[in-house]
Amino acid sequence: MSRVVLKDLTKRYAGGNLAVDRLNLEVGDGEFVCLVGPSGCGKTTALRMIAGLEDISSGQVLIGEKVVNLLPPRDRDIALVFQSYALYPHMSVYDNMAFGLQLRKTPKPQIETAVRQAARILDLERFLDRKPGQLSGGQRQRVALGRAIVREPAAFLMDEPLSNLDAKLRVQTRAEIARLHQRLKATMIYVTHDQVEAMTMADRIAVISEGVLQQVGTPKDLYEKPDNRFVAGFIGSPSMNFVELKVEADRGSRLVGDGAQVVLDDAQRARLRDLGLTTATVGFRPEHLRVGELEGPGLRLDAKIDVVEFLGNDELIHAVSEGKDVVAIVEADARLTVGDSVVLSADPRHVYLFNPQTDLSLSAG
Amino acid sequence: MSAVQAIASPVTSSGRRLAIRLRPGRMVLNVVLALIAIFWMVPTISLLVISLRPSSSYGVSGWWTVFTDPAQLTLQNYKALFSTGFATGGILDSVITTALITVPATLLVTAISSLAAYSLVFGRWRGRTFVFLLIVGLLVVPVQVALIPVAQLYDAFFNLTGLHVYATLPGVVIFHVAFGLPFGIFLMRNFYTGIPKDLLEAGRIDGAGEWTLFRRVVLPLGLPAAASLAIFQFIWVWNDLLVGLVFLGGNAHHTLTIYLFSFTRTLSNDYWVIATGGIISILVPLAIFFAFQRYFVRGVLAGAVK
Numbered sequence: 001m002s003r004v005v006l007k008d009l010t011k012r013y014a015g016g017n018l019a020v021d022r023l024n025l026e027v028g029d030g031e032f033v034c035l036v037g038p039s040g041c042g043k044t045t046a047l048r049m050i051a052g053l054e055d056i057s058s059g060q061v062l063i064g065e066k067v068v069n070l071l072p073p074r075d076r077d078i079a080l081v082f083q084s085y086a087l088y089p090h091m092s093v094y095d096n097m098a099f100g101l102q103l104r105k106t107p108k109p110q111i112e113t114a115v116r117q118a119a120r121i122l123d124l125e126r127f128l129d130r131k132p133g134q135l136s137g138g139q140r141q142r143v144a145l146g147r148a149i150v151r152e153p154a155a156f157l158m159d160e161p162l163s164n165l166d167a168k169l170r171v172q173t174r175a176e177i178a179r180l181h182q183r184l185k186a187t188m189i190y191v192t193h194d195q196v197e198a199m200t201m202a203d204r205i206a207v208i209s210e211g212v213l214q215q216v217g218t219p220k221d222l223y224e225k226p227d228n229r230f231v232a233g234f235i236g237s238p239s240m241n242f243v244e245l246k247v248e249a250d251r252g253s254r255l256v257g258d259g260a261q262v263v264l265d266d267a268q269r270a271r272l273r274d275l276g277l278t279t280a281t282v283g284f285r286p287e288h289l290r291v292g293e294l295e296g297p298g299l300r301l302d303a304k305i306d307v308v309e310f311l312g313n314d315e316l317i318h319a320v321s322e323g324k325d326v327v328a329i330v331e332a333d334a335r336l337t338v339g340d341s342v343v344l345s346a347d348p349r350h351v352y353l354f355n356p357q358t359d360l361s362l363s364a365g
Numbered sequence: 366m367s368a369v370q371a372i373a374s375p376v377t378s379s380g381r382r383l384a385i386r387l388r389p390g391r392m393v394l395n396v397v398l399a400l401i402a403i404f405w406m407v408p409t410i411s412l413l414v415i416s417l418r419p420s421s422s423y424g425v426s427g428w429w430t431v432f433t434d435p436a437q438l439t440l441q442n443y444k445a446l447f448s449t450g451f452a453t454g455g456i457l458d459s460v461i462t463t464a465l466i467t468v469p470a471t472l473l474v475t476a477i478s479s480l481a482a483y484s485l486v487f488g489r490w491r492g493r494t495f496v497f498l499l500i501v502g503l504l505v506v507p508v509q510v511a512l513i514p515v516a517q518l519y520d521a522f523f524n525l526t527g528l529h530v531y532a533t534l535p536g537v538v539i540f541h542v543a544f545g546l547p548f549g550i551f552l553m554r555n556f557y558t559g560i561p562k563d564l565l566e567a568g569r570i571d572g573a574g575e576w577t578l579f580r581r582v583v584l585p586l587g588l589p590a591a592a593s594l595a596i597f598q599f600i601w602v603w604n605d606l607l608v609g610l611v612f613l614g615g616n617a618h619h620t621l622t623i624y625l626f627s628f629t630r631t632l633s634n635d636y637w638v639i640a641t642g643g644i645i646s647i648l649v650p651l652a653i654f655f656a657f658q659r660y661f662v663r664g665v666l667a668g669a670v671k
Contacts, residue, residue, distance in 0.1 A: 053566050074572035086563035090585045099581075100571035147571075 008059035034198035079148035259302030289328035294345035420637035478549030556590035592660035
């Protein structure tokens with residue numbers, strides 16, 4: 001195992017289209033890092049450049065301590081698990097897993113041991129003689145993982161390995177991959193568009209949008225301290241709500257709208273004044289909204305309930321406030337009905353302020 | 366229909382399948398199809414029967430009389446044809462000559478087409494699409510217009526190097542290969558485009574070079590297409606008369622078609638030779654077809670990618 005370092009990694013296509021723009025990332029030895037972002041954000045392209053399947057326009061990829069820019073995939077000592085599994089349909093499960101070792105001229109008994117061991121870990125022992133066509137989606141996915149494991153690569157790369165599985169199997173396989181990571185202590189770079197996968201599995205997450213790295217951090221960091229509006233909106237489910245409020249004209253101690261207000265603390269007030277902002281984007285998560293007034297500072301919203309979705313323990317409420325759809329998760333026994341006018345509020349530590357021009361966070365630190 | 370169901374209903378699932386098969390609409394369809402099939406086979410059957418009747422009976426009674434008088438069937442025509450043994454210009458010599466042309470022409474076309482298609486589909490060089498379109502364009506060139514230019518080319522080659530190509534077996538093979546390739550590349554390329562690129566990338570990461578990818582991944586997956594191409598090419602070359610006639614001119618060894626053709630020109634009563642030789646010439650492609658047809662398996666790619 002070894003670390004993977006990306007230095008100013010850039011991919012520019014022939015048409016001038018910038019898919020990945022100066023990506024800097026260090027994945028430590030044995031670390032599980034997720035590259036996450038919406039489709040087309042460049043995360044898969046970045047992964048393919050690490051794997052050597054895509055030419056690097058500029059910048060460097062280091063695996064171990066070696067720059068691998070010009071090495072072909074086979075000399076990079078990595079394994080890639082494809083979204084489509086990419087199993088060889090004419091080979092048995094055993095041969096699918098053994099193929100890489102066979103090509104490296106590994107002695108036969110050694111191959112046998114490695115394949116059997118991987119098959120045991122992944123519960124595939126019964127299927128070694130079958131062809132991929134005779135397996136279910138989940139089993140195929142495990143064969144794809146097995147093919148990566150037997151090689152004992154310096155790093156595992158995974159490209160949306162769960163997106164072809166149904167919801168239940170996805171949760172199951174997610175846990176399996178997490179277990180595998182703990183067991184193998186392997187360096188893993190995992191690409192997904194699903195922030196839930198990233199949040200649940202990763203040691204650290206790198207959020208990418210339009211080819212640009214937005215923020216890197218632990219799942220907790222990203223959730224609690226998003227650097228910008230994109231990260232704030234991307235991490236967390238349901239997404240963070242945003243409304244734009246004006247800085248109150250007289251003393252600037254509050255942000256106000258038609259039916260909303262945020263009482264600012266001194267630091268926030270100073271930030272807004274220094275930047276000369278007259279408005280600010282206010283972000284707050286659905287799970288942090290409460291029904292009813294709040295004592296002291298924080299967010300207060302007048303809202304009219306639009307849709308109520310019953311979830312069992314909770315209810316998901318869509319309400320209109322400030323002309324925007326605001327989502328809140330409240331306890332089911334709040335007994336709210338469509339058409340009710342309510343006051344929603346949030347604690348000050350759960351209210352995020354963003355610069356409406358740059359979308360950067362205004363929160364101190 | 367209800368009567369059929371009444372008979373079939375007490376039995377199990379296999380019986381139910383029988384009931385479906387015996388539906389009147391199905392039966393009419395099957396009878397019509399059988400009639401068409403028989404009608405289609407009449408010329409071949411007649412050829413077979415003529416080859417098995419005494420040569421003297423031709424013109425005396427029709428071939429269909431065997432159905433009432435099977436005793437007239439005999440193998441004497443085959444004996445007569447094979448009696449010349451491997452003498453140059455005889456039928457066995459023609460079979461061997463034809464095989465010496467057909468087998469290399471088929472193997473070369475299949476091999477070169479597979480390799481070219483691999484490069485056209487999975488290679489990373491500029492102008493792949495243009496080259497492919499150029500090759501597709503060659504599909505419309507009729508063989509006939511190329512006969513004289515190619516003969517001249519062979520002649521020029523002889524003047525340059527002193528090596529004979531014209532009137533030799535390699536000369537005929539080269540011509541067949543050249544004219545088989547556009548279709549071969551077209552067929553293989555279209556099949557290979559159906560192979561997921563992920564498979565090759567997985568192979569590259571597993572450590573395979575281009576040659577290994579071709580041999581271990583693409584070639585096995587392309588087997589159905591390669592088998593079809595080989596069968597087509599084999600039958601075309603085996604049945605070719607024109608190219609052999611032009612490019613084998615002056616060579617003492619003939620192809621089967623030329624051998625048979627030479628008898629149609631004589632005024633003598635040699636129809637038995639054509640019938641018997643015709644059957645012999647059919648047997649080989651037929652055997653090839655049955656030998657390779659098991660590779661026409663659909664769904665070999667199942668399970669590769671979701």
